Amino acid sequence: MQHSPRGTLFLWPDHWQVIGHLVPNRPHRHISASWLVGLDGPFRLQVGGHWRMTSAALVAPDVEQSLDPGDTRMWCAQLDPDSDFWRALQHRLGDQPSVDIPVTQASLHSESSGDCQAVWQALSSAVKQLGGSPEPMDRRVRKICDELRSQLPDKVDVARLAQAVGLSSSRLSHLFRQQTGVTLRRFLLHLKMNQVLAQWERGKSMSQLAMDAGFYDQPHFVRTARGMFDAMPSEYVTTGAFSVCRCGPSSSPSLS
Structure with missing residues (x-):
């Protein structure tokens, strides 16, 4: 019996986003930075061995984390360490491995359309509200x-x-x-x-x-x-649990 996907995975050259119902996971260490937003309510996040409830959070690159989303749909993005998205957000962490962030409901409206351009724009708008321009890289x-x-x-x-x-x-x-x-x-x-x-x-x-x-x-x-x-x-991919959208550069205009 064919089940409908639990969500959609959107892939770009410098980051990927997934929107949908995720399963709890054990401690792991993304090399990218994590953008985590609960679309229907708060979720549990473990960083450095400590659990907390949050509605939206950032986790720095290469930091151990674990997610328990409960019943909420998640809007997650893994931002490459050299991506403009991450370089526009990293100042919010300072020296901390993870911080909660104020993501307004208005910034989440376009993410559910299933379109690469709309999903990229949703993240771009939220990042601009939070941070500003990407920090220059050497x-x-x-x-x-x-x-x-x-x-x-x-x-x-x-x-x-x-x-x-x-x-x-x-x-x-x-x-x-x-x-x-x-x-x-x-x-x-x-x-x-x-x-x-x-x-x-x-x-x-x-x-x-x-x-x-x-x-x-x-x-x-x-x-x-x-x-x-x-x-x-x-x-996530071959089981059909998530549909996959491979998004090209044309769907990701400049952030600055």
């Missing part, structure tokens, strides 16, 4: 992010990347972590997982997708997926 770190995105290498060659931007390996590693909140290696893992999500279709084998995205082998991919999501992408 040009050398931006260059490294762009190169890793375009080439998706098997592993990070820190020495080569550092030489390309005129820094020592240790200085680049420190600067990258300072600017993005994650290490170079973790950032590349995140990009590889995004590649798997972007190419996941029914009929494609997990081992082939993992290999195409540059994972060493299927066990490496499984460990990474469980650590980042407490779930395999197949639990």
